[in-house]
Each structure stands twice: as structure tokens, then as C-alpha cells.
Amino acid sequence: MLDVEVGAVAHGGHCVARHEGRVVFVRHALPGERVHAVVTEDHGGSFCRADAVTVLRAAPGRVEPACPWAGPGGCGGCDFQHADHDTQRALKATVVAEQLQHLAGITWTGECEALPGGPLGWRTRLRMAVTDDGRPGLRAHRSHEVLPVGDCPIAVRDALDPVLAREWTPTAEIEIVSDAAGETHATELLEGGRRLEVGSGTAHEHAAGRDWTLPAAAFWQVHPAAADAVVAAAVEGVGELGPDDVVWDLYGGAGLIAAALADRAGLVVDVESDPEATSAAGGNLADLPAARVVRGRVEKVLESLVRSDGSPDVIVADPPRKGLGRELAGRIGALGARRIVHVACDPAALARDVAALAGAGYRLAGLRVFDAFPMTHHMECVAIPERSGAEPVR
Template identity: 85%
Template sequence: MLDVEVGAVAHGGHCVARHEGRVVFVRHALPGERVHAVVTEDNGGSFCRADAVTVLREAPGRVEPACPWAGPGGCGGCDFQHADHDTQRDLKAAVVAEQLSHLAGIDREITCEALPGGPLGWRTRMRMAVTDDGRPGLRAHRSHEVLPVGDCPIAVPGALAPVLAQDWTPTAEIEVVHDGAGETHAAELLEGERHPGIGSGTAHEHAAGRDWELPAPAFWQVHPGAADAVVAATLDGVGDLRPGETVWDLYGGAGLIAAALAERVGPDGLVVNVESDPDATGAAGRNLADLPACRIVRGRVEKVLDSLVRVGASEATGDRGSRPPDVIVADPPRKGLGRTLAGRIGGLGARRIVHVACDPAALARDVAALAETGYRLDDLRVFDAFPMTHHVECVATLVREPDPQEAR
């Protein structure tokens, strides 16, 4: 048991304290509080992890958690249930700002924008685990222990009811999707294989003014308001995209952003949607069939990048694919683009790059890498697309600085 003064929030859902010269990452605390914290993990070295179990001096913004499983030793799904919604967004904004400053050398004031609906009842997709006696539940923080919860207050109301009503294979995981049509789909994941359990397996969504049909496991935004927010922010980021131009939508999934881009470039333009997941590319092919500007490329971005300038030399797109991209949109997985791929993308010379990211540290590293190829961070939108957790969704716009050599 440690008696500590809690300092700033850190990336990962905890705050930083110090005890006898060591860093203590404290969950369930707020900056400025004094707490008793129980050490939960200590592998030696310069830091350990702890849970605040008694608050000796409260900070403004502290509230009673909405879920009894959200406290010390409980479910690891939520990080900030002990903070009101405004405080949560302030904490997330502080983390994004700190990561940009530390990893990219950019000092910028950040605002974390709320999405419609409030902090509860928003989650449409989640991964559950199964106890040894077949009951579905959620894992404890940084643990394999399965907690047999009766429901989850951040899940869309009613989404988990059919899942919790039946027994599942012990030690399996359950992939749960509650789509925009109100249907719950659930499949068991066991030894690397997916076994359908509940629902039709085909999710129906509505976003960006279009109806979407896709396999339930294919990527889609978790928050019901996130898809529209990300598309709108991306369209703002691409700026003066003109009819007939070429856009690459890297990690484009089922085509959500590509559809909106295709409307901008028109039938004489080209939008290349690159995605490696076969479920997503299949859905993109079907959902974008009415947009002649769209071309679907299945493959890993780093593998197909060099060949993309030749995409379109076919009956489907004529000779439009011989041009480099005017604008690039990238929505990589949580780990980001990485330094090598960011450098390759930056070397293509697009006038704008719009980077969609769900991890502020990965985003900051990518922004720094793109800066080395001549790009400046022009705008950054941060959305609270995962209330009660430490996660955010960011849409960063980078513009290419004029090359002095080219100017001469």
C-alpha cells in the first residue's frame, strides 16, 4: 500500500505518481488527488503499477462509477468511469497534446470533441471471454481472469442480452456486433477459428448518407456516431479535392471513406481503396459498385504501394491509374503506419495526407516521420469515440510544404 500524490494523466488510462524515486502508474485516480494505492504489478526497474483504493483528497470531476465492475481489481474495459464526461475529455486531450509534444515536437492546444449520445450505451462491438463453466464475461485489467458480468453499461442497451442468455464453449472468446438495424451477431473464436452463434452474420449500417451491408466481423466504427464524424472530418481535411483527381484510401475497409471521396472526384476521378481483409474488400466491392471512380485493391499496403500508380490500367478505370495521388487518406491499425511506411507514403508527393488514428502515440510518431518528408501538421480533430475508456479517434491533416528546389 502506497500513499502517493497523483500527477498528470499518461497514455494508457492511468496517472503518474512517484514513490521513493520510482514512477507509479495509478489507475482509478485523477490528477491532483492524494490516494492510497495498492501495487498490482511490479517487475522491478523504474516503475510499477497500482490501483487507487482509497481517495484521501478528491479532485474536481470525480464521480461514482456507473458500473460496479469498473473499480480496482475489476473489469479492464473502462479506464475513466470515476471521472465525469467533461473531465474524461480533458484527460484525453491532455494525453494527445503530450504525445504530440514528446514524440513529434509539436506544441498544440487540443480539444476532445464529444459525439452524440453521452458516455453510456454507445458500444456496438466488443470482445467477451468465457468462464470455465461456460458463462460469458469480460476480462479483468491486464489479466486472463474472466468476470461473469450481468451486463455492460457502455454497450448499446439490449445488445448483450442474447449473448448472456446462453452458455458458450469454455475458454472461447465471443465476438459481439450490434448493428445499425438492431440485430446482435455473436460468434465464438476458438483455436483460431470462428464459429457462428447468434444472428445472421451480416451487419447493416447507415453512415455518410448511404446504407452499408458487410460481414459482421469486418471493421466498422464502434461508436454509432463515429463513422459520420470521421467521414466529415476527412472531407474537411482533403480540402479542395477537385473532380477528376486521384485519391488513395489506404486501409479503406468496407469503403466508408472511399464512397465520400468518390462523390468529390466524380466519375472521371479515381479513388483507390486498399484493404487486406477479404471480408472488407468483398463488402467494398458490393457497396461501392454504383461509384465508377472507385477501384478496390486487396493487399497489404506496404506490399502493394509501389504498384498502385499502375492501378486502373484496365477497362474498369481506363488510363487514370497512371497518375500519382493528389491526396492520400490513411486509416491504419492501432500501431500506425510506422516510420518506414510513413516515409514511403510521404515520398509520393501528394499535396495532402489525411491520417485517421485511434492511438495518439502512434499518430505522433507517424506525424514526425511524415514531417521528415516535407509535411506539416495543419489540423487535428480529436473525437471521444470511446467514452469511459482512454481511447480516442483522431483525424490529422498534413499538408506538403513547398520544396525550395522546386520553387526555383
């Protein structure tokens, strides 16, 4: 048990404290608090991890968690249920600013924007684990222990009912999707593969003024309002397009952003490696003559795209959580697009990519951050690296 003064928030859902010369990453605390914290993980070295179990001096933004499993020793899904929503968003903005300053040398003073609907009842996609006796549950933080929860207050209403009402294969995992039509799809993930157990397996969504059909397992934004917010920010960041402009939508998934740009450009190429997502993109974009779908890994197809279509005028990239990486960011920057729209859910990965693109002559001309994952430490960012000399973002 440690008695510590809690310092600044850090990337990952915890705050930083110090005790006898060592860093302590404290969960369930807020900056400025004094707490008793129980060490939960210590491998020696310069830091350890701890949970705040007693608050001796509370910060103004502290509230009672909405879920009884959200406290010390409980579910690892939520990081900030002990903070009110404004405080959560302020913490996330601080993390983005710190990562940009530390990793890219950029000063950013923006905010983390709230999405409609409040901090509860928003999660449309989640993964549950199964206990040894077949009950679905959620894992404890940084643990394989499965907690047999009876509900999840951040999940959309009624989404878990058909999952919690039945037994599952012990030690399996369950991938759950609740689509815009209100249908729940639940797939059991086993060592031998996937098995659909609940729902049709085909998700129906609505975003950016269009209806979408895609496999339930294909990527889609988790928050019901996030798809519209990201598309709007991406379109704003792309700026003016003309009939001769070529746009690449890298990691384009089912074609969400490509569709929003296809009536404004000469050609929009959706590049995606997942076969189910590319199949869905082909169907969803079939009515848009300017849209083309290319299946393949982004790093493998860049040269062939240049040979077939020339260098792009604008690039949209929505890579996995790890980001583009220095090498791929450098290759993309060398293509000379006047503007890049970078969608990211990890601020550290985003900052590293922005720094790599700066080396190719790009400056950060705009950034919007959305609280697309309330109660957690995650957020969705849309950054606009712009080539020096390009027209300003409108």
C-alpha cells in the same frame, strides 16, 4: 499500500505518481488527488503499477462509477468511469497534446470533441471471454481472469441479452456486434476457427448518407456516431478536389471514406487487405464509377498503384492501432501527395507517424480528436499532414 500524490495523466488510462524515487502508474485516480494505492504489478526496475483504493483528497471531476465492476480489481474495459465526461475529454486532450509534443515536437491546444449520445450505451462491438463453466464475462485489467458480469453499461441497450442468456464453450472468446438495424451477431472464437452462434452474421449499417452491408466481423467504427464524425472530418481535411484528382484510401475497409470522396474526384482507390472487407467494399461502392477496390497489403501495392494510376494527389490512411510506422510513412510521404488525411486511434502512433511525415516535408495543418470511446482512455483522431506549399485546409 502506498500513500501518493497523483500527478499528470499518462497514455494508457492511468496517472503518474512517484514513491521513493520510482514511478507509479496509478489507475482509478485523477491528477491532483492524494490516494492510498495498492501495488498490483511490480517487476522491479524504475516503475510499478497500482490501483487507487482510497481517495484521501478528491479532484473536482471525480464521480461514482456507473458500473460496479469498474473499480480496483475489476473489469479492464473502462479506465475513467470515476471521472465526469468533461474531465474524461480533458484528460484525453492532454494525452494527445503530450504525445505530439514529446514524439513530434508539435504544440497542440485543441479539445477532445464529444459525440452525441453521452458516455453510456454506445459500444456496438465488443469481445467477451468465457469462464471455465461456460458463462460469458469480461477480463480483469491486465489479467486472464474472467469476471462473469451481468451487463455492461457502455454497451448499446439489449445488445448483450442473447449472449448472456446462454452458455458458451468454456475458455472460448465471443465477438459481439450490434448493428444499426438492431440485430446482435455473436461469433464464438475457438482454436479451430470461428463459429457464428447468434444472428445472421451480416451487419447492416448507415453512415455518410448511405446504407452499408458488410460481414459482422469486418471493421466498422464502434460508436454509432463515430463513422459520420470521421467521414465529415476526413472530407473537410481533404479539401477541394477536381475531376482529374486521384485519391488513395489506404486501409479503406468497406469503403466508408472512399464513398464520400468518389463523387468529387476522378479516381478513388480503396486499398484493403482483408478479403471480407474488400468484398463488402466492392458491393457497397458498385454504384460509384470513380471508385475502385484493390485487395492487398498497403506496403506491397504502393508501387503497382503508381505504375497504373500515377502518384496520388491526396492520400487517406486509416492504419491499425500501431500506425503506419516510420518506413511506410516515409514511403507514403515520398509520393508527394499535397495532403494526407491520417485517421488514428492511438495518439502515440499518430505522433510518430506525423514526425516521420515531417521528415518528408509535411506539416500538421489540422487535427480533430473525437471521444469515440467514452469511459475508456481511447479516442479517434483525424490529422491533416499537408505538404509545404499546398493550399491551406478549407
